[in-house]
Amino acid sequence: MNFKMMGRFIAQILSIEGFFMLPALLISLSHGEDMAVKGFLVALAAIGVGVLSLSLICRGAPSAFYAKEGLVCVGASWIAMSLAGCLPFWVSREIPVFIDAFFEIVSGFTTTGASILPEVESLSKGILYWRSFSHWLGGMGVLVFLLAFTGGKGQGFTMHLLRAESPGPNVGKLVPKMRTTAAILYIIYVILTILNILFLWMGDMPLFDSVCHAFGTAGTGGFGIKNDSFTSYSPYLQNVTTVFMILFGVNFSCYYLLLIREWKSVIRDEELRTYFCIILASVALIVWNTRGLYGTLEETIRHAAFQVASLMTTTGYATADFDLWPSFSKTILLCLMVVGACAGSTGGGLKVGRAMLIFKSLGRNIRQVMKPRKVMAVRNNGLVVPEKVLDNTNAYLSAYIIILFFSFLLISLDGFSTGTNFSAILACFNNIGPGLEAVGPTCNYSAFSDFSKLVLIVDMLAGRLEIFPILVLFSHYTWKND
Amino acid sequence: MNIIIAGDGKVGSMLTRQLSSEGHDITVIDSNSSVLESTVERYDVFAVHGNCASMDVLLQAGVKDADLLIAATSEDEVNLLCCTTAHALNPKLHTIGRIRNPEYTEQIYRMRNIFGLSMVINPENQAATEIDRLLKYPGFLRRDTFAKGRTEIVELRVGAGSKLCNVRLMDLESIVRCKVLVCAVLRDGSASAPRGDFVLREGDRVFFTALSQNLTTLLKNLGILTRRVRSVTICGGSKISYYLASRLKKSGISSRIIEKDYARCRELCALLPDTEIIHGDISNQELLESEALGKTDALVTLTGIDEMNMIVSLYAASQGVPQVITKLGHTGNRSIIDSLNLGSVICPRDLVCNNIVRYVRAMENQTGAALSVHTIADGQAEALEFLVDEHTLNIGKPLKEIRLKPNILLVSISHGATPEIPNGDSFFRQGDTVVVVDTNSREIIRQLNDIFA
Secondary structure (H helix, E strand, C coil), X not given: CCHHHHHHHHHHHHHHHHHHHHHHHHHHHHCCCHHHHHHHHHHHHHHHHHHHHHHHHCCCCCCCCCHHHHHHHHHHHHHHHXXXXXXXXXXXXXXXXXXXXXXXXXXXHCCCCCCCCCCCCCCCHHHXXXXXXXXXXXXXXXXXXXXXXXXXXXXXXXXXHHHHHCCCCXXXXXXXXXXXXXXXXXXXXXXXXXXXXXXXXXXXXXXXXXXXXXXXXXXXXXXXXXXCCCCCCCHHHHHHHHHHHHHHCCCHHHHHXXXXXXXXXXXXXXXXXXXXXXXXXXXXXXXXXXXXXXXXXXHHHHHHHHHHHHHHCCCCCCCCXXXXXXXXXXXXXXXXXXXXXXXXXXXXXXXXXXXXXXXXXXXXXXXXXXXXCEXXXXXXXXXXXXXXXXXXXXXXXHHHHHHHHHHHHHHHHHCCCHHHHHHHHHHHHCCCCXXXXXXXXXXXXXXXCHHHHHHHHHHHHHHHCCCXXXXXXXXXXXXXXX | CEEEEECCCHHHXXXXXXXXXXXXXXXXXXXXXXXXXXXXXXXXXXXXXXXXXXXXXXXXXXXXHCCEEEECCCCHHHHHHHHHHHHHHCCCCEEEEECCCHHHHHHHHHCCCCXXXXXXXXXXXXXXXXXXXXXXXXXXXXXXXXXXXXXXXXXXXXXXXXXCCCCEHHHHHXXXXXXXXXXXXXXXXXXECCCCCCECCCCCEEEEEEEHHHHHHHHHHCCCCCCCCCEEEEECCCHHHHHHHHHHHHCCCEEEEEECCHHHHHHHHHHCCCCEEEECCCCCHHHHHHHHCCCCCEEEECCCCHHHHHHHHHHXXXXXXXXXXXXXXXXXXXXXXXXXXXXXXXXXHHHHHHHHHHHHHHHHCCCCCCCEEEEECCCCEEEEEEEXXXXXXCCCCCHXXXXXXXXXXXXXXXXXXXXXXXXXXXCCCCCCEEEXXXXXXXXXXXXXXXXXX
């Protein structure tokens, strides 16, 4: 294990985080929020000390850096980043308990949006901004940012980092250079975010609110700045947010293909088609199931579409308390939570592409039982999917289910209802935010014990980083010297 | 003509035999000196030892004075380089290159000017085309098309209990109830042009000339079942199998390939999404029965081993598969092959040689040359298509007044777009195309006037 190299990476990531904390500090300063300013300054000081000591210790690191280092580095840097990121919450006393502050920032960076705060409107502006911005930074990934703007100096190992941090079964570069790939992803991300801010702002939302909500939407996070999330905003703002949530749930390489005018491959993309089909079908079913619940058809469709987009892309905003919807609609939403958004988007969950591969390979294996001699391949977009990818996907599914059930078992110690526990695990593991019943859209996670919160924190990180970077931290093979 | 044949393999040696017997000056290039020695011993040709893609060797073989170069080594890349180099040395040279790799076929055909290729030949693709054509009309052992697809010569075998058994040719029309002409009969391994009092016997292979639109009527009136082929089983995953399966897919026929090598199965599976690929050894009878026989309309054996193809075809025919097609790499001993019930026999090498010989004849005589030449009846007869021009003799005379050389038949006349199976009162005009069948293998018909006595 090349700890020194990892230390340098972590130092770089912490300095990026510190840099992004400056706008939040400025906002706090301009609003004269003394406690928040103190919180940010302490955090920046801690980051400064950490970066300095890490770069002193890790001088002259050897350059050997392989898949194992990549995985461990991603897991470790996310934990380090979260530890530094929660300091403003804790030091400013706005979230007085450390584990709560840690939960909140992990929920932010992993774009979950699960909160332990019963009430957010009393938080200071700087803290609110930092809370929302953590979604934006975590959505595309801070390592990708590092690669995009500091460059990997052309070394091949950067692929391990991108693969470990980017969601999806089959991560590839868009262009030969990793740095350019990462930059393209971030540019698309920034442009879409700015568009989102403009559209919200045009709908008479204050600029600060627009920025915070756009960050939450872009990262498919879900932290709002109002207690009732999106319920009190105008139908226009709700619809804009629906559209942008869906857009941020699309694989970003599709946007790149659109930019280079490869229309056909975008239109024919199987994952994209499936993604839109699932959204349309779910909206239709929920509209049918909740008919009569709202005054007009327009309102029914608006709420159904918003909730479907929010849960499918694992954002977690809400315009309606879907906990009050009929059971069929709630079950559809639970299923959408598991499926998640497209691979290569900022969304979480199992990913549409991965779910498709799982279904296809299952179908293939069933047919294989009946025709043992037939040679069959699983195809995606007409191309044969390598068996190794299928193996990884199935292994991912197993890991997913095992973690799901262990976490379910562990948090059930708190004595909440099965529905609450199950939906809480689903909502955290798939980076959504609100679940059902006691953790529904109008409630929060503050009632859980510290131990359960720790379990949920691990789940959130595992869900965001596609399980393996977190899983390897717990494996003794990782720490063996060889 | 001066012809250089590069590569003295299966195709090369067959071309050497055929073209030297037609009186051309042949130079053979090969890198294997013992093969060259035996060629020089058998045929009156000049041999050059070396790499045919190298300039020195080509110059030594007289590329400057050559009219045609045929590159038929086993390597596509060598053939390509050989043709390009030779063409650069002698821009007037015609070049024929054999390209077999499916990945190259399309692009090289399109870029043949860049490579200096006059013609690209692909034995596997040609064999697949031929098999595809046979599958369209189950019942015929072979089909050759003339007059832009309007006239055909088809081959039928007189089986036991066939309606053709013991029929005099002059009574044939009352049975088939459409106009056909028997242009050759192969009996006991020798071909002849039969007269009206000829009586067909069991085991004969008969070559009919018929209009393409009458083929269905012909089969129906002979009592041969003509159910459309819907599913085809292909034994062996060779290049021909790939070409065939992709062709069949275009015509909406489902196909199934059985291949022994698992890695090749995976490759085929990636290339052919709609074809069922089965991993297994066709020499295993149980596999053959469970996967192939009984539910297939046609079975094509395309493995690289002739003996395997023959055995599987024999077994399939005995199990009542309606149509069986066998690929053979060597057709040396025709009398043994004929005595077996192998269905249609396809030999890629023969197809390619036919094609090249046709090209050579067309080059040799720009005016009055055959439009196309087809070797039928195991190479004992030729069917040639000619254009009637102003130099042709006997224009406008009824056929009964024209005397033809022995064993030569005029089997079809096409006036513009209307084809005709001729009788004694038919005649041809300038601009028509005619098809002539020559069962006299000693004499070569170079132009149409050669057929008149």
